Amino acid sequence: IPLLPVQSRIRRVMLTLRDTLQTAFNTFGLCRLYPRRPSFEPTKFIPSSLLARSCPTLPQGTDSPAQVLPPPYPFPNTTIYRLMTWMNSGSHQKSETEVQRLVTNVLQADDFDIKHLEGFSVRRSLRELDRDDSGEKITFPDDWIESGVTIDIPTKSREEEPWTYTIPGFHYRPLIEVIRAAFADVQGSAFHLSPFKRLWKDPLDGHQERIFDELYTSDAWLEAQDNLQKLPKEPGCSLEHVIAGLMFFSDATHLANFGTAKAWPLYLYFGNLTKYARCLPQSGACHLVGFLPSVSL
Secondary structure, eight states: OOOOOOOOOOOOOOOOOOOOEEOOOOTTSEEEEESSOOSOOGGGGSOGGGTOOOOOOOOOOOOOOOOOOOTTTTSSSHHHHHHHHHHTSSOSOOOHHHHHHHIIIIITOTTOOGGGGTTOOHHHHHHHHHOOOSOOOOOOOTTOEEEEEEEEEOOSSSSSOOEEEEEEEEEEOOHHHHHHHHHHSGGGGGOOOSOOEEEEEOTTTOOEEEEOOSGGGSHHHHHHHHHHHHSOOOTTOOOOOOOOOEEEEEOOEESSSSSSOEEEEEEEEETTSOHHHHTSTTSOOOEEEEEEOOOOO
16 A cells, blocks of 8 residues: 655745844944834934033031021111021022012001911812812813723622622813824934933943833843834835833922922823933923812711
């Protein structure tokens, strides 16, 4: 009986080609190792003035400590001494102009009576100031969405199911629209689209060490970028596949210079932008994406 031919097995082999690129070591012994050749270099859009700052140092002297005299020195009386002590202590937001306005418009006013301050409470007075009897509501732009958030509150017993509680009044912006606006903005030209490894070379013995200083130099970003490149592309799309690193931040914020009215805004930063530009107060890198409602249980 003739033997049947053994069916040949065709093994499929996936070959992944990587065009790696390593830059030259700079004066500080740092270089970049890209697993894939980047499409452009965003660092050229950042001025060198943001990358280096100098701090003045004070010379150490040998002067003897000054002699401190008792109060009200150096002021003529105790009243001025207490006022100046209050100004130079506590919060640093008390300027000379504001202290002078306090004396002129409050303490030296004809209708000022110190007896009116008996039982005075700053918190109670601020709550009365924040009380709104007009019934007006805050309006948001058209691109904002209002919805409720459902959370599970655990109970003391493990056998009981958690309580489901819906919190209304959560206002937010769709993240897709925020990402599109950020990448289309002029600041998007400074985004790092290709992650890399930053290496440092010891000038003495030549050994190299890994440096972690940005989000796009982390292993998590490199691994996510590698997995993204392995995904099939959209039909008819020739755009580069990149990662948008989203960094969220929220903290209570006072809504005015007076009163206790506050809100919990939700901010978004992009990790694609270097921290030297992202952390500047006037960089415009912060995006307002939501307001968290406050709940009192």
